[in-house]
Structure formats: C-alpha cells, structure tokens
Amino acid sequence: MTNGTSLFLVDGDVRRRAAISHCLAGSMIHVEPFEDASELITRWPKNGLLLVHDDGRAIGALLNQMGRLGQWLPVIGFAQEPTTRQVVTAVLEGAIDYIAWPFSGEEISRVVNEAEAKAEVFGSAKLREALARSRVDRLTKREKEVLAGVAGGLSNRMIGEKLSISPRTVEIHRANMLTKMGANHTSEAIRIAIEAALVT
Template sequence: MQAKVYVVDDDPGMLDSTVWLLESVGLQALPFSAGQAFLDAGVDDGPACVLLDVRMPGLGGLAVQQALRERGSSIPVIFVSAHADVPIVVRAFKGGACDFIEKPYSDQLLLDSVQAALSRAGQAQAGGSELAQVRARVERLTPRERDVFIPLVQGLGNREIAERLGVSVKTVDLYRGRVMRRMAAGSLAELVGMAIACGEVQALGLHARG
C-alpha cells in the first residue's frame, strides 16, 4: 500500500512545492488548504502522516492536532511553521507531535522527517495487526483451555490449577500444552505478555479481567 502524506497549509506556493517534493520521491501527497477541510476528508487506513502548518485561518495546526486526538487518530503529526516560538513548540510535542520544522526548511530535512514518521506509522500498524491476531487466538480457546489459560498467566502452578478445577495434574499439563500451542507462545513469559497486551489480565498483580 502506497504511503500517504497529508499536507495542510494555507500558503498555495508552499502547498504546491511540498506536494511536488513528496511526489518526486514516490509518496502520495494529498493537499489541503485549510485544517477543517482536512478533518472533513478523514484519514484513510494505511501508513500515513500529516504535515501541519501551525498558523492558518480558521483552525490552526494545534487545533487540528487536538481534533485528531479526540477522534482517537494516531496518525503521526509533523508541524511546519515560520513562527516556532517556544510555547507553540512545547504544546505541539505535548500533544504528541513527532517533529517540528521551521520554515524555510531544506528538502532533505523534510523528507527525512516524513520517512521517520511513516516508519513510526508502519510500526504502529504492524503492532495493531499483531495484537488483533493474539486476540483472535484467545477467542478460539475452548472453555476448558481458557480455564487453564487465565490461572496459568496469573502465576499459578499446575497443581494449584488442578485443585481449583477439580481435575488431575496430568490433565492440566495436557491443557497447558494445548494453550501454549494454540496461542503460539514459545514460553510462559511470552504467554503472560500476550494476556496483558489483550487485557485478559492486569500487569500489576495479574488479576483476571472482570
């Protein structure tokens, strides 16, 4: 899937030159001359980032960033501005910006920043896909496998689980092996990490989800 860069800038000349630069290295650049227009268009799935001018008529860059956060969007944001005073820069980074570039900037500086942001977006997407796979494995566990899975990741031993379930240690050992295989876990530590990532247990105290 081709990476996308949303370019939001009210300066027509800057908008055109930035789009040309990005397209010259094979990126798909989508231009917007206003923050609200960008928000109205929505952000597609896939690796993407947004170049946001700080000062624009209507919604400025910081307001657009806040709106993205309220929507739950994790798209990496790179701010560009000719007015990079300290309070604005601090607000941008506190809001989760991955870079802040002062105008005028060199083409290479901008391209390096965009590539770093797209790499970050790709890693986040891959992580989300991996987590979805783990959750799907949990959902495919049988009720009895789940009865063993939860106390196992809470730190209980085979004998304790057997007593809790009223079965033999040998039976627990059998189901433990099945859980490890079905979850594709190479170790108990990895299984615990999967359970925490999925929210099946809490990291502190390893209490089961209610």
C-alpha cells in the same frame, strides 16, 4: 520509508502548499494538500502522516478530532523560523516531530521516515492520549480541578477546603465528572487523567 507514503499537507498559504508539493514531486511520498484543518476533517484519511502548518490552532484542532474519531495519525508540525516555544507547544499538544520551512526534499523525506518509525512505537499510546484528552476536554474548569484533587488522593473534604467549596458540592462535581468522562468509577477517571497528561 514505506512505499508510497501518503502525506496530508494542511496549510492556508497556496504558494507554500505548491512549493512543498513540488519539493516532494518524484519522491516516494504522495502529497495531498488541504487549505485548512476543517477541509481535511471532512475527508479524514485512514492512514498516512499529517504535515501541518503551525498557525497556533491547526495542530490542536486536528489532535482533538483524532480523539473524537478514536484514530491517531502522526502529525509533523512546521513553520517558518519557528520559536522554541512554538515547537515545544506543538509537541506537547501531540505532534510527533517538527521541521522548519523552507526545507529540502531530503530533509522532509528524513523527517517523514523518522515519524513513521516513531508512529509504530508511539501510535497506540498517542491514540490513548488523544482519546483521554477529548474526554477530559468535556469537563468544566471546576470539574478538572476536582479530578486533579481526586487523582492527588485528596478526600472530598480536602478538595472542598482547597477549592473553597463544600464537600457536597465536590460530590456533585465528582459525579458530573464521571458521567462526562464516561468513567464507571474514580480509578478509571484517574487513569484517563494520567493518559491525558492532566496529572503525572
């Protein structure tokens, strides 16, 4: 673990925030508590890790913010008695790890240490994914469908048949899609879609 790791804690429960801060007192981890994602977003850190209470919204909001800023920080999700689905959803959204509360100082220190190691390996890939997701999120549902068709190698006519729209309408959606994504050509849009995990 690096000396004096900064851990930005996002949790709406004041008692739990205090308990986690106390749990890490005396460790090499400096905890900065925040009530919610919007409070953290106004004072976005340059580095460190985010420990985010998984309320079903906060993790996604912070990862979207990273895409807009073009700066990725490792996210560790946590919840009391999390379900498998909760953990999987958080990881698919972009969390690098997950821990169940209550946890001990030793447990969270180990997870933070592992998250830092993973961040070194996955950092640039996760940032590209966050950036790509923020660009894909600008698209309408129909534009995403057209993008998926284009990425699947379908012609405008075939995409039109699949979506029950005319090839000309597909062309319009395709042009709008490229503009919104800031892509100069279709192959760039496909690369962004792959990085955003919209297509595999």
